[in-house]
Amino acid sequence: MSESTAAPAVRRDPPPSMVERMTLILDAFTGRSVRLTLEDVARHTGLPRSTAHRILDQLVRQRWLEHNSYGYALGPRALSLGGRDGGHGKIREAAAPLLHELQITTGLVAHLAVLDGAHVFYLDKVGGRFASSVPSRVGGRAPAHSTALGKAMLAWLEPEQVDARLGGALNRLTNRTIGELATLHQELHRIRRRRGLAFERGETFPGIACVAAAIRGPEGPVAGISLVGDIRTPLENVAPLVAAAAREASQTLFPSTAPARRPRARRAEFAPPAEDSWSPETLNRLLAMDGRGEWM
Structure with missing residues (x-):
C-alpha cells in the first residue's frame, strides 16, 4: 500500500x-x-x-x-x-447504453443499483410501457435481501459482511420474502453456483419478477443490473442478456482486470462472447441447481 x-x-x-x-x-x-x-x-x-x-x-x-x-x-x-458521488457517475456512464439496449431488446424495465447498507439504492431506471407498474424510482431504496439486485451483489460479499449489513432480522415484505439469514445464505450460495444470476418473484412486491447480475470489480461487487417484468415473465430467457451486460460494464469500469475483449456484436445479436455464451441446456442446468421453485 x-x-x-x-x-x-x-x-x-x-x-x-x-x-x-x-x-x-x-x-x-x-x-x-x-x-x-x-x-x-x-x-x-x-x-x-x-x-x-x-x-x-x-x-x-x-x-x-x-x-x-x-x-x-x-x-x-x-x-x-x-x-462527490462515490463513483456513481462513472457507474451510470458505463451502464447507461447497456440498460437502454436491454430495455429495447426485451421490452422489460432495466435497473441499475448499488448496495447502501442493508438496501439497494437505484441509480437508473429505463422502462417502456411497463415502467409505471414497477414501484421503483431513481434515488429510491429497497431491501437488499428481497430484491434480485441486492442478492446478486450480496452473493459476492463475505458471509460476515452480509451479516453485518443486514443484522439479525430480515423483514418479510410478502409471503415469498426470505426471512432468515440462514436461508438467505443458502440462496446466495445458489446464486454463486449460477455464475452470479439472481432471481426473485414476488419477494418485494406481489406480481413483480426480476433477474439480476452484479457488476464486479477486483475487490467485489460495485453495482448490479436487472430486468424486471410481471410475475409471468419468462426471466430464464433473458437471464444471459443481463449477465452479459453486467460483465461488459465490469470490463468497461475495470479494463486492467478484464480479459481480451472481442468486438461488440450488433444489438440484434446481443449475447455473451462465444466462450461465455450459455446454451439452453447449460442455462437449464444452472437453474436446476436450486432444487426449489419458490425462489425462481
Whole structure:
C-alpha cells in the first residue's frame, strides 16, 4: 500500500475525545483508493489497536468506512461529502447504453443499483410501457435481501459482511420474502453456483419478477443490473442478456482486470462472447441447481 506511507506521523498522546479519535482515523485515509488494515490505522494514528478496532467498527456501521478482505476504505457517506458521488457517475456512464439496449431488446424495465447498507439504492431506471407498474424510482431504496439486485451483489460479499449489513432480522415484505439469514445464505450460495444470476418473484412486491447480475470489480461487487417484468415473465430467457451486460460494464469500469475483449456484436445479436455464451441446456442446468421453485 504505497499510499499508506504518506499518512501522518504517529502521535504519542492520542486525543481524548471520541470525535477527535474518529477524525484522526478518517484523516488517515488520504484518498478514495487508499486501503488500510487495522494495524495500519493503529500505527498511523497512535491509537491502541483495540481502540482503533472499536472505532473502525462504528465507522463501518455508520457507512463512513467500508471493510472487506482488502482492508478499510472510505465508505459512501464519506465519499458523498462535498458533492462527490462515490463513483456513481462513472457507474451510470458505463451502464447507461447497456440498460437502454436491454430495455429495447426485451421490452422489460432495466435497473441499475448499488448496495447502501442493508438496501439497494437505484441509480437508473429505463422502462417502456411497463415502467409505471414497477414501484421503483431513481434515488429510491429497497431491501437488499428481497430484491434480485441486492442478492446478486450480496452473493459476492463475505458471509460476515452480509451479516453485518443486514443484522439479525430480515423483514418479510410478502409471503415469498426470505426471512432468515440462514436461508438467505443458502440462496446466495445458489446464486454463486449460477455464475452470479439472481432471481426473485414476488419477494418485494406481489406480481413483480426480476433477474439480476452484479457488476464486479477486483475487490467485489460495485453495482448490479436487472430486468424486471410481471410475475409471468419468462426471466430464464433473458437471464444471459443481463449477465452479459453486467460483465461488459465490469470490463468497461475495470479494463486492467478484464480479459481480451472481442468486438461488440450488433444489438440484434446481443449475447455473451462465444466462450461465455450459455446454451439452453447449460442455462437449464444452472437453474436446476436450486432444487426449489419458490425462489425462481
